[in-house]
Amino acid sequence: MAPLKVEVIVGSVREGRIGRAVADWFVERATANPSWNVSVIDLRELSLPQDFSDSPATEVFRQRIGRADAVVAVTSEYNHGYPAALKTAFDSVKHEWRAKPIGFVSYGGISGGVRAVEQLRQxxxxxxxxxxxxxxxxxxVRKQFGHEPYGVDSIAIDASEKMIRELHWWGSGLxxxxxxxxxPG
Known part of the structure; x- marks a missing residue:
């Protein structure tokens, strides 16, 4: 079977963000699985139009999501919600998302981004x-990713292993x- 194509989306575009470091940590873990072909879509670099108009960036995004077998969204939590750039990404394409599994890597303060993920599930x-x-x-997150080497806790490491297995199961089957x-949808 061909490797599973997995797109990891970095959802925060803010100045001083830590999301890219979190995404890179997850990608390192995910690429340890030889049956995965992982690439990163950094929304800061892509600059999707806020008005959802067609653009070269939108077309690149549409093609990459269309080819993906699974998606991972790396998201912060801002004001108990998810970043606007991530919502713009979800709204910029339509059919390419359908019948694909998605996993979430969230980060933040004490809550760790769980409120953003609960909203994104909807x-x-x-x-x-x-x-x-x-x-x-x-x-x-700043305690764990504020300096190298990263001191990621065992709970996040264990969760990443479980999520990778679930995404692989759903991604292969779908x-x-x-x-x-x-x-049919």
């Missing part, structure tokens, strides 16, 4: 995606199903 359900049960939550019987 968004991705409307896009006909399958949100895997396991997510990775990184509490007090890829076969999409190939044999296209999603």
């Amino acid at each position: 968004v991705v359900a409307e896009l006909h995606m399958v949100s895997v049960r396991q997510s990775v939550t990184i509490h007090r 890829r076969m199903q999409r190939a044999s019987d296209p999603y």
